[in-house]
Every structure is written in C-alpha cells, then in structure tokens.
Amino acid sequence: MGVAVVGRDSLTERAAMMRESLQKSQTITDNVVTILGSFDHRLSVLETAMRPTQIRTHSIRKAHENIDRTLKSAEVILAKFDLSRQLIQLYDPQDPSILSRIPILITLVCKKSFKSCDVVINNANVLLAKAISKLEDEFRQLLLSYSKPVEPDRLFDCLPNSLRPSPESPGHHGDSGGRNPSNNHSEHQKSISENAVYTPPALIPPRILPLLHDLAQQMVQAGHDQQLLKIYRDTRSSVLEESLRKLGVEKLSKEDVQKMAWEVLEAKIGNWIHFMRIAVKLLYAGERIVCDQIFESFDSLRDQCFGEVTASSVSVLLSFGDAIAKSKRSPEKLFVLLDMYEIMRELHSEIELIFKGKACGEIRESAFGLTKRLAQTAQETFGDFEEAVEKDATKTAVLDGTVHPLTSYVINYVKFLFDYQSTLKQLFLEFENKDGTGPQLASVTMRIMQALQTNLDGKSKQYKDPALTHLFLMNNIHYMVRSVRRSEAKDLLGDDWVQRHRRIVQQHANQYKRNAWQKILQCLTIQGLSSSGGGSSVGGDGGNSSGVSRALVKDRFKTFNIQFEELHQKQSQWTVPDSELRESLRLAVAEVLLPAYRSFVKRFGPLVESGKNPQKYIKYAVDDLERMLGEFFEGKNVNEPRR
16 A cells, blocks of 8 residues: 555656656747747848859859860860870981881870771871881981992002002002003912901991981881882992992993903903902992991891892992903913902902892802802913913024024913912812812923923924024023023922923034034044045155145135034024023033144144145134134124124
C-alpha cells in the first residue's frame, strides 16, 4: 500500500516538471517566433536590397563563361602559332637535324586535335620535299664552292724532291717535252720512286668536310642517296678532269697515237708515266680521302661515288697506255713499254687500295689488264728484236771494216736492258711455264748476242778482200767483248763467254795477218832467188848472196815496194776504232814484217847497192816502214795527205 502511494507521488512530481518544461518551451517558442518574424521582415528588406547585386552576379558569371570560351579558342590559335614557329625553326638550312625532326613534328601536329591530320601530313610532306631540295642546294653549293682544280705546281710540291721537275725542264707545265725513258732509267731511280713518300693535297679544306658529311648523312637518311651521288659525281669529276688537263693529260685515240712521229710519241709516253704517278698517288689518293670522310659509314655509296667520280679521267689515262700496248711493235718501243709496265707494277698496290670495293672493280680490272697487255707486248717485242737482229738485211756498207751500226745498236740495246733487270725478271715470271721453265734474261741475252754474230758473219761475206773480212769481224766481236766487260752484262753472261769471244777476236786478228801479209812476206824470203846463169849472179866473200840473181833481187825489192804501197794506201783507209786493239795489231804486223825486211835488206841490199840507181829498189828504210805502219787502220780518206 505504501509502495503505491510513493509511486503516485513520483509520477505527480514528474508530471509537474514536464508541465513546467513545456511552459518554458512554449515561452521560448513564442520568443523564437517573435524573433523569426522579425528576421523575416529583415530578410524581406535584405532581399529587396540584394536584388541588384544578384543581377550583377549573374552578369559576371555569364562574362566568366564567355571568357573561358574565348581562352579555349585562343589556345587553339596559339597552338597553331606555336607549330608555325617550330616549322620556321625547322626550316633553318644551317640546322643539320632538319630532316630528322620533321617526323616528330608531324606526330606533334596530329596530337593537337586538328579536324584533319591528313592535311597536316600532306603539308608536312610538301615542306619535307622543299627542305630536301634546299638541302641538296646547300650540299651542291658548298661542294662547288670548295672544289677547285689543283694547279700543277701544287701537285709538284707534293712529290718527293727526287721526282720534282725543275722550273726550266720541258715537262714542267705538262707540255710535250719529257724525259727519255731509255736514257734516264736506272734501277736506283726506280727504287727511289717506289720508296718515296707522297703527300696527297687537301682537295677540299678539312674544316668543310664535316659539314658536307652531315648534309650527306641527312640526305641518305631521307632516301635521297642517288641525288647525292649525282651531285657529288657531276661536281667532283669535272674538277678532277680539269686538274689533269692543267697537268697536261690529253685525250688521244688509238688513231692519234698511230699517226704520231716516234720522237713526239716517246716524249708523250714519258709524260704519261709522270701523269700516272701523280694521278694515282696524289689526285686519286686525295679524292679517296675526301670521299671517305664525306660518306663515312656508307661504304657502298662511298665506293660508288669514288668510282663514278674517277671513271672518266682514269679511262683517259688508261686508253693512252692501251693504245701504245696495241700499237705496231718495233724494237725501239721495248724500253718505253718496260717503263710503262714498271709504273703500272709500281702503282699496283695503291690501285688496289684506292680503288677498293665492288663499285671500283671495273677500274681495277682495266688497270691490271693494261699491265698484262704491256707485259705481253714487251715480251713479244723482245722476241721480235732477237729475230730482227738475226735477219737484219740492211745494205749499209762499212767499207773500212769498222764496227757496224747494227753492232753498236744491239750492244747499246742490251746494255739498256740491264737497267731493267728486275723488271725483266718480273716480266719473264709472268710468262713462265707451269713446269717452272721459261725465258730467262741470261739465256735471252746470249741468244741476242749469237743472233748478232750470225748476222755479222753474213755481212762479212760482202767484202772481196779476205783480210778486210777478218778485220771487220775482229772489230765487231771485240766491241761486243769490250762492252760486255764494262757493263753488268759480264755478270750475266759470265767469264766463260768473255774468254771464249776474246779468243775469237784473236783468231780473226791472226787470219787478218795471214791474208793481208803472207804474200808480201814471201817477197822477203830467199826462196826462188837462185840463178841458173852465171852472168847475172854475184858471189861474195861471205857467201850470203852466193848464187843469187841480182835481177831477181831487184825484182823482189820492186815487188815488195809495190805491194807495201798498195797495202799502205788501202789499209790506212781501214779502221780499227779501238786504240788498244789498233796498236796491238800494228805491233803484231811490225813484229813479223820489220825483222824480215831488215834481214832481207842486210843480206841482199849490197847486191842492189853495187848497181845503178839502188834507191829505185831499196826505197824504204826500216824506220820508214815502221812510220808508215803507224798510219794503218786510221780510216783516212784517199786524198788525205800522209803524216
């Protein structure tokens, strides 16, 4: 019961409290309503006051939207201007990366959300074509500006001192004058020319080559290598040809060569040898340096450019050599053929090095083919010479029995051959048989000498006087022996050859004495002087002339005088050109004649002197004969007075 009362009281208290709270809440609500009513009035007033501001704010927002749209449009326009600026920069001809940047730019253009990227690409391709055209023009102009013909004096300055022509030399400026290869060739000179150092001239300034290389590289990367090749070939080949023309190189046909007098042709061959050395070692070597640097890393294009640049000028040089190799053979051409063969052999390694690569293969083959043709022609000319010597049928009369022109010609020819020993050995190797046999210089030289002897034997038969026949052979073979002994031919032919032919000389000298003096010496013998009648014979105390006919003795003296005078008149017109041989032959005659004459005069002179006019028969003292013998073999004219 009590618990219930407590609960009711508690509820009553809570209800009272709630009522009190509600009253307070109502009061607060009324107050808030009053306040809000006040706010509503104020807001109405504020809204009225804010309306102009709202209108201005809306206008500003619209303006901002317009500004945003304008900025977006401006961005597109500026992007176009930016591309234009980059294109302008790209078109700078001094910028070597011009072509490589165009594809990047095309990609950039296409990313800018243009409506038609194809249009941009087409425009860029047009620009690319213009850029390449400009690039070609720049390469052509730069190459042309620095490609000048090389003056001859500048080329001569690049030669070793031993090969530089003197200012007064005939061939200094490339005229027809030149060295005579036959007269100025030597193994020593050959060694100098082969081992000398050559300095190729700078055909284009070194500082320009990197610029040309960069331009060439851009053209190749753009796929315009053929245009590049044409520009380089047209520019450099004409300059190269002009350099050679200034040097003196002429374009001569085979017909031109065949019509030339030998003296003119020989001079031109000498110049050609000089031109070949300068062209290969200086001009073509210099052109190869230029080509290698401009077309570095483009091997096939590099070799093709070099081959096409040099093809025309090389053809001019080789065609002259080919015309000589194919011209009519003659002995005098052998030495110039050997000179030409030598220079081609000397240049062989350089031609292989300079004209390397497949593109230059035809030039290499042409050069090496000329070398072979020169060797073949020289070898055939050598064979022709041997045959010509043996069959020489010239009617040149050597009336005085001196050295025949053929002998001196052949000997000089053989002596010149020894200036070409190494060349001839190389030449003979090219024609060696598979079994290792073939022509050798020693055997060929011996055959030539034997051919000469055979021909001289035939020519000696033209003489009616056997004594002159042997004098002629003695003179000519002695000339051969003496020339061999004084030259390198001695080492080649050997001492046996020399000794054998010296004996032949002596044999002909002996045969001369026998044929010329045997008859006159018979006049000085006692044989046939005995008299069968007593009236014409004279006896002496000593018995030296006992039973000898004075008339026969007089006749002997008279015959001797006539024969000696005939011999003197005739043989003083004969010639022994070698002074040593001449004196030894006179001495050999005097050693036989003078003692016999002295003995005859001593024995039979008194028999004549005791008669009338002894001087009519004993016309000459021994000293007179000795003096007159000293006039023999001098080659005097018939009307030339005695000494």
